[in-house]
Amino acid sequence: MKAPIDFYFDFSSPYSYIANEWIDALAARHGRTVRRQAILLGVTFTAAELKSPVSYPIKRDYSLRDFQRSARFERVPYVPPETFPIPTQNAARVFWWLKETLGETAAAGWTRAGFRAFFTRGVLLNDATALKALAADAGLDADAAERAWSDPVWKDRLKRANDEAIAAGVFGAPFFVIDGEPFWGNDRKAQIEQWLTSPF
């Protein structure tokens, strides 16, 4: 039995969204499953003394262009959100609530729904009304979702996820760990595929 691929992401990370669209099929081709870990990139940036690439003016223009080009390259629909980046703690807490009460598949479905909502329709995941509507669209009990993101249990679970990510050496997203080998970035897809075929 091969170990699952750990996949760390933030709901506001464009490269994480793109990777979320290809990681399951890639993992399945190599007999692996994916273990998703929703985190807050701001927390790992602070721990690593880093900042978002879009916080640097010169890098920002390139990054915004590269987000779109990288999405086209992977044939993933992408509409740049007008508000970006956004705080994603509520979406991440709903993720952990689903993951720990319903399991990986429910959490993966929510991940897909959240990413697609933000990066193809500009749905503001930090807006309570919009997030409840999204939860309902995704077949969840919207009121229960709201209770979950307000619940200290899931707030703490997300904090622990951030701490565990930092301890695992995560300093950006998407970040993958495969049998202990770390891969940072949507652009490590080819290396990941090669590694799963035969570590090099």
Add this chain to the structure above:
Amino acid sequence: MKAPIDFYFDFSSPYSYIANEWIDALAARHGRTVRRQAILLGVTFTAAELKSPVSYPIKRDYSLRDFQRSARFERVPYVPPETFPIPTQNAARVFWWLKETLGETAAAGWTRAGFRAFFTRGVLLNDATALKALAADAGLDADAAERAWSDPVWKDRLKRANDEAIAAGVFGAPFFVIDGEPFWGNDRKAQIEQWLTSPF
């Protein structure tokens, strides 16, 4: 006649070294030539308010590992230099001297020689004796090379190259510009190949 590919690099950048090993063949497959631009990454980092990835402790360990893995992935020989990074202004001035007096081919030969010396044999390009020996090995007049890197003409030429790179939006290396489209990173190879086949 298709425009050449502009390739900005720093002699101390591992990802630039790896890219230098594949860019010519890739360009040739698409009827393009490569126009190399030696720059100092420290200058563009300062302009863009960035720092080297290896200056962040948490990112450093990953980067050092990723340099080696990326080299293996591209089947490029790589031996991590014990002293890293190093100042590369003298190697870059020799580059500009060759490029402007002998042309692109001579400059490309020096680029290859400098990169391979540092990243496979740990030759310190910032050491005058080592750099002169490397120039002689590369078939150059070593004393003339030393005069070139001490000459205000070539110091100024490198400064202008840095200024032009910053004006062109370069904030890291390797950095490629193809018909106005910017690509940052050795890991943009697949996108570059696709772009040269058919812009997407």
